[in-house]
Every structure is written in C-alpha cells, then in structure tokens.
Amino acid sequence: MKYLKELLMLVVSLLVLNVWLFRLNKETIYRxxxxxxxxxxxxxxxxxxxxxxxxxxxxxxxxTGLLVGFFYKKTIVPCASIMAVLMCGAIVMHFRVDDEAIKFLPAGLMLVSSLAIIYLDRSIEPQS
Structure with missing residues (x-):
C-alpha cells in the first residue's frame, strides 16, 4: 500500500504540474x-x-508539496487535502456550465487519487 500511495503522489503531482506549467495555453478535450x-x-x-x-x-x-512529501511526510495530507478541495471546485464548475462527462474525468480522477493518498497515509503511517 505504501507504494500505491507513492505512485498516486507522483501521478497527481506530475499531472497537475504538467497542466499548469506546460499545457496552460494548449487546447484539450477537457477544457x-x-x-x-x-x-x-x-x-x-x-x-x-x-x-x-x-x-x-x-x-x-x-x-510541489506532494513531491516534497517523499522527503518530509508532514506535507502529504495538507497538500492532498488542498488538492481534493480544488478538484471538488473544478467538478462543481464543470456542472455549472453543463459540460459533458469526459470533461469531468481529470478532476474526478485527481479528486479520487487525492482522497486515496489521504486515506493511505492515515492507514499506513503510525499516528502520534
């Protein structure tokens, strides 16, 4: 399960950074x-x-905080929580403009992944 959490952290981080740093001005079917x-x-x-x-x-x-979480574990839950809230907001916005289902997909996957990161972090790491 530890490796699943780390894989999800890497995927969420790299996909979000890709969208916001490299694909910002590019057309996609998800806009x-x-x-x-x-x-x-x-x-x-x-x-x-x-x-x-x-x-x-x-x-x-x-x-970036999720990536830092590989070295400093205390950033994982706060950063995944912020990401989950932002993805909920993205889903709401897609609903408000009556987008077709495919446009919800990235935000939905990032939301589920962020929630899974939080769950896995809480169930894997010993709590103090």
Missing amino acids: GGDALNMIEEFAVYGLNETMFYIIGALKVLSA
Missing part, C-alpha cells in the same frame, strides 16, 4: 465549455484573472 486555454476556461466558469492565479498557485504549490 470547460468551448475554451481553448486555461484562462478562457476560467472565463467560461465566470472566474476572473485573479482567481485564475490564486487557484493556479494553490495547485502548483500543492503538487
């Missing part, structure tokens, strides 16, 4: 509404540029 990039997607959801930067910073910091 909300008819958005062609991340800034347009936030506009589709009715969110302004400030929210774009706040959410982006939280996601990048949380993803």
Whole structure:
C-alpha cells in the first residue's frame, strides 16, 4: 500500500504540474465549455484573472508539496487535502456550465487519487 500511495503522489503531482506549467495555453478535450486555454476556461466558469492565479498557485504549490512529501511526510495530507478541495471546485464548475462527462474525468480522477493518498497515509503511517 505504501507504494500505491507513492505512485498516486507522483501521478497527481506530475499531472497537475504538467497542466499548469506546460499545457496552460494548449487546447484539450477537457477544457470547460468551448475554451481553448486555461484562462478562457476560467472565463467560461465566470472566474476572473485573479482567481485564475490564486487557484493556479494553490495547485502548483500543492503538487510541489506532494513531491516534497517523499522527503518530509508532514506535507502529504495538507497538500492532498488542498488538492481534493480544488478538484471538488473544478467538478462543481464543470456542472455549472453543463459540460459533458469526459470533461469531468481529470478532476474526478485527481479528486479520487487525492482522497486515496489521504486515506493511505492515515492507514499506513503510525499516528502520534
């Protein structure tokens, strides 16, 4: 189970960092509404540029914190929790704009993975 937790930490971190650092201005089938990039997607959801930067910073910091968790375990649960909350928000936004199911997939998978990381961390690591 320890290896599953570590695999999920790596997958969530790398996928989120990939989306927010390298695919930000690229079109994908997962963008909300008819958005062609991340800034347009936030506009589709009715969110302004400030929210774009706040959410982006939280996601990048949380993803980085999950990677730090390989060396400093205390960052795992807080970062996975923040990621789970952000992914719940992403799912709500997809619902609000009536997106088709495929567009929910990445946020849904990241939510389930983040919750699994929290569960596995709590059940594997001894609590003090």
